[in-house]
Amino acid sequence: xxxxxxxxxxxxxxxxxETARRRRIESRFVGLxxxxxxxxxxxxxxxxxxxxxxxxxxxxxxxxYRFVDREGELVAIRSDFTPMVARALAPALRKEDLxxxxxxxxxxxxxxxxxxxxxxxxxxxxxxxxxxxSVEADVDVILLAASCLxxxxxxxxxxxxxxxxxxxxxxxxxxxxxxxxxxxxxxxxSDLESVRDSIDARALALxxxxxxxxxxxxxxxxxxxxxxxxxxxxxxxxxxxxxDSAEFVLHLDDIDAAAAYYTGIRFRIYSHDARTxxxxxxxxxxxxxxxxxxxxxxxxxxxxxxxDEVNR
Amino acid sequence: xxxxxxxxxxxxxxxxxxxxxxxAGYEIPTEDDLKTRKLVFxxxxxxxxxxxxxxxxxxxxxxxxxxxxxxxxxxxxxESNVYQPLELPFGKCRMMLIGAPGAPRLxxxxxxxxxxxxxRIARHYLDARALRAELIPLGGSVELAxxxxxxxxxxxxxxxxxxxxxxxLEMQDVVAEISPRLIVGRTVYRTDRExxxxxxxxxxxSAGVPPASDGASRPIAEG
Numbered sequence: 164x165x166x167x168x169x170x171x172x173x174x175x176x177x178x179x180x181e182t183a184r185r186r187r188i189e190s191r192f193v194g195l196x197x198x199x200x201x202x203x204x205x206x207x208x209x210x211x212x213x214x215x216x217x218x219x220x221x222x223x224x225x226x227x228y229r230f231v232d233r234e235g236e237l238v239a240i241r242s243d244f245t246p247m248v249a250r251a252l253a254p255a256l257r258k259e260d261l262x263x264x265x266x267x268x269x270x271x272x273x274x275x276x277x278x279x280x281x282x283x284x285x286x287x288x289x290x291x292x293x294x295x296x297s298v299e300a301d302v303d304v305i306l307l308a309a310s311c312l313x314x315x316x317x318x319x320x321x322x323x324x325x326x327x328x329x330x331x332x333x334x335x336x337x338x339x340x341x342x343x344x345x346x347x348x349x350x351x352x353s354d355l356e357s358v359r360d361s362i363d364a365r366a367l368a369l370x371x372x373x374x375x376x377x378x379x380x381x382x383x384x385x386x387x388x389x390x391x392x393x394x395x396x397x398x399x400x401x402x403x404x405x406x407d408s409a410e411f412v413l414h415l416d417d418i419d420a421a422a423a424y425y426t427g428i429r430f431r432i433y434s435h436d437a438r439t440x441x442x443x444x445x446x447x448x449x450x451x452x453x454x455x456x457x458x459x460x461x462x463x464x465x466x467x468x469x470x471d472e473v474n475r
Numbered sequence: 476x477x478x479x480x481x482x483x484x485x486x487x488x489x490x491x492x493x494x495x496x497x498x499a500g501y502e503i504p505t506e507d508d509l510k511t512r513k514l515v516f517x518x519x520x521x522x523x524x525x526x527x528x529x530x531x532x533x534x535x536x537x538x539x540x541x542x543x544x545x546x547x548x549x550x551x552x553x554e555s556n557v558y559q560p561l562e563l564p565f566g567k568c569r570m571m572l573i574g575a576p577g578a579p580r581l582x583x584x585x586x587x588x589x590x591x592x593x594x595r596i597a598r599h600y601l602d603a604r605a606l607r608a609e610l611i612p613l614g615g616s617v618e619l620a621x622x623x624x625x626x627x628x629x630x631x632x633x634x635x636x637x638x639x640x641x642x643x644l645e646m647q648d649v650v651a652e653i654s655p656r657l658i659v660g661r662t663v664y665r666t667d668r669e670x671x672x673x674x675x676x677x678x679x680x681s682a683g684v685p686p687a688s689d690g691a692s693r694p695i696a697e698g
Binding site: 351432438 | 560562663
């Protein structure tokens with residue numbers, strides 16, 4: 164009886180008006196993506212856990228609902244589209260089909276540890292370009308994502324960075340990896356005092372400047388293992404320069420807590436006025452290889468209810 | 476431009492924290508303001524909100540406040556993914572594993588029960604050391620659980636150690652070194668970078684936080 168008048172935390176029914184509005188936004192997104200020559204794929208709502216086990220860290224695993232099916236296999240409800248798209252497409256990828264432009268839509272279900280009633284069921288539309296590792300693809304995908312929002316009358320604020328910078332710094336100090344990662348994430352380099360002797364001096368200088376929020380692209384370029392990322396970010400900066408339908412901010416000290424499978428550029432798109440995050444994406448060039456067919460990939464995902472909220 | 480919204484913890488640290496912001500040049504609520512039952516004050520460029528210490532990370536993480544001051548105990552217990560750019564140089568204490576009089580050390584085969592206000596931190600502590608114990612979440616006066624034999628141990632903050640001594644309890648291990656931190660939400664850090672950088676550097680100077688390690692103030696290319 165206690166459950167008669169409520170739904171589980173974080174899920175809800177959309178009634179007639181809300182459904183109509185959701186469908187209108189969805190159709191508009193789909194139209195924009197189809198006009199940009201993306202084609203749709205449909206993915207299952209549950210999948211086995213095992214194929215993703217090396218990709219998903221403990222925290223991400225805790226975000227998905229898991230259960231044992233009738234055959235005794237551990238399965239999970241979809242909580243992230245990107246690895247599922249790679250698993251579905253990798254075995255069928257042919258060189259002559261690349262670059263491939265696909266999009267997907269549907270719900271992801273997440274177990275949020277928050278005390279707030281944040282949605283556990285999130286409707287997303289996402290797109291990705293597979294088989295193009297060029298910096299032009301980075302720029303095209305960011306601009307496409309930004310232009311989708313601009314089409315809704317929302318001025319996008321695109322904040323971007325390259326996850327390989329933090330990854331190279333963490334890898335530069337295997338004995339102090341945990342401390343380096345913690346300093347970059349918390350924005351506090353004082354925690355490195357006890358391990359500074361085990362970190363290369365140039366890496367330590369860059370970590371300290373990133374944690375202090377004062378690092379420049381010249382700093383990143385001056386450290387060998389991150390020089391290529393700096394060069395690529397300069398090209399991306401040049402690629403988005405002069406685009407006035409959106410604001411672009413390179414944020415070098417925006418280090419990702421859950422970079423997961425991302426290997427290069429990582430971006431988030433906010434509503435310029437509401438400062439609400441509406442989309443996120445990035446490059447994951449190693450993901451398809453994990454499912455048998457190496458292929459570069461970059462993509463983004465919109466959370467449609469957040470777009471609706473800002474658009475209202 | 477909207478005022479920056481800063482969440483501060485009511486109680487023990489409130490006066491010292493306000494003093495840091497005042498010295499940083501921010502207009503803070505007056506003593507008379509704080510005697511009222513109001514919890515929100517707009518003063519100059521800041522909207523100050525006063526909440527329970529355990530709620531500060533929640534407000535900041537979810538963007539209801541842009542920044543705040545919270546103890547590391549609360550940040551860890553909420554597994555909060557806020558940025559923690561500054562450790563403030565006061566209010567430091569330790570989170571300790573404390574045994575009831577005569578209680579054995581953990582891990583010697585006995586079944587321990589631990590009372591705590593911090594079940595997540597306690598679980599991490601036990602898991603990291605492969606120790607087994609049953610956790611009993613309590614809301615306050617946690618030491619009493621060991622004094623009255625409700626549990627064999629407690630995990631709680633210790634400032635002076637006086638309560639532990641008075642009740643003849645035994646401090647057995649340090650779970651974590653705790654200090655208050657200036658915390659900043661991820662979204663505001665990404666989207667309002669200049670104001671947040673200014674906040675951090677003003678608080679850093681006024682709190683007398685030791686300067687960052689080598690390299691923070693000079694470009695690497697010149698280093």
